[in-house]
Amino acid sequence: MNENALAIQIEGLLFSLGRPLTRAELCKAMGAELDMVEVALATLRARTRGGIVLVDDGKVVELRTAPAAAELVEKIRKEEYSRDIGKAGLEALAAVIYRGPLSRSEIDFIRGVNSSQTLRTLLMRGLVRKISNPKDERSFLYEPTTELLAELGVAHKDELPDYVSVQEKLRTLETAYRAQELLVPTEEPA
Amino acid sequence: MNENALAIQIEGLLFSLGRPLTRAELCKAMGAELDMVEVALATLRARTRGGIVLVDDGKVVELRTAPAAAELVEKIRKEEYSRDIGKAGLEALAAVIYRGPLSRSEIDFIRGVNSSQTLRTLLMRGLVRKISNPKDERSFLYEPTTELLAELGVAHKDELPDYVSVQEKLRTLETAYRAQELLVPTEEPA
């Protein structure tokens, strides 16, 4: 692999993982020698004209927002945080509270639309948190944070209005729908 | 702000927010006109030599890892991806990609089968999204998302195999049918 191909891979990897990586980790991931990795990193550092820059402290490297965009990012973040979570946010939150803990795909199933963006917002605002899934260690479950419940004035989610009946209704609908999906031979299982 | 500075800011914003943004959101955030934003987006799209690419579904843009980094990212993230979409799902997607946006009944008409369950699954996976139908407020249209394009490994619809030729064939067929229909007055297809 030449250093340009290596640079592309390193950039893609850093972007996808979203955390700092050590040189040792990079060498291992690429199956490349350190001197090759250094050349590739130099290529990436030299790219200074975009909105994303490579930050290198000599030990770990990380992708960051370019200083030229920092101010704007800050402004937009603030705006986003001051906004309501909206209808989608309330629905996802209701699913998590009344039927949770749930995995992302279960939330998608209940809402009938993809919820990844919505959950990201809820996570960032500290309204829900991820816990590990006892059934599958690769995935997570979402549950309401204690701060959220406290703000709603309940010690436990089952103190919420109609908690049991809403939960029951949702469960019945889900079961019925899944059963029906199995009966219909026209659909490949998702 | 010139379009290069705009491109840097857009890239930085997409990177740090880590989610897809609509053209409307970009215009608002930048305080720029759409045509300026388009020029900046074209600049970003043209940058194809890095590990990060701009995926554009025509309405929404998003940063994703470049195809050249896919294998490595897959290896490192070690996540299980269920990429199987199934025959029904692929047909509905093809209809939406090559002839969309389409209403559910238009998709049913093309496939000769009720597609509501298929579409729900595609919505859940974020492969299509619902938009309101300009001709009929009560109904929705389905259109492709950046998630779908990314899943197909392309940054833009026109990079899909046979995109232009399939569109051309569809148009020819349509024109021939409409011309013929004019001879026999008829209602809109369901």
Add this chain to the structure above:
Amino acid sequence: MWEMQTRPHVKTEVFEGPLELLLELIEKRKLHISDVSLAAVCDEYIARISAHTELPVGETAEFVTLAATLLLIKSRSLLPTLALSEEESRDIKELEYRLALYQLIKDAARSVGEATKSPALYEGSAPAPEPMFLFDASITKESLLGAAQTLIVGFPKSLVLPKVAVKKIVSIEEMITQMAARVSSAFRLSFKEFAGMNKQASAHARHEIIISFLALLELVKQGIIKANQGEHFSDIVLESDSVSVPSYE
């Protein structure tokens, strides 16, 4: 990004919908989509759907409606004098169009399927901002309950049947009976027309009509026999009576 879902695998049908079956029959014979090819595959289409005791849920009406159009096309190929109503010729044109459209989309779906095997473009992970708690006043016990209720109401209760199709014919047998009646009346009509025409010409035409119609009846019978219900046989007897009409002369 997608999580694995483990569900029992459902054995799928060889064909999902009527257009798919029809296209398969035409492509198997390496034919182009036209009224000629549609007439050619009519018998097999009916045989195939008759052999399926259970058609895919909710699609039966669509299968049968399409069979009716096919029978009409076949009838016309056997009975060239059969005059089609405006609606009937529109149905035929529409079927040909839908089939051509579906063929294109089906091929495109294959390309889309191939594209899913190419390297995907993966999501990035934005640098995580510091943990915080940002409440929003719109989140209340009431608004959450309301959102939960929206989820309940929005949940698909059952598969919605296409409204148009439901209004149409419900069973294959019933449809064939109706078609037989339709063709038979067309035959009587053309017989009356011929009766008023030049003697020689009409004798020749009548001869052709009888042969065509017998062939058509054979086809209709093939479709009905499977149902082995006496009442449908009586329909055929009725049609045979009308066939015997010209021999009174």
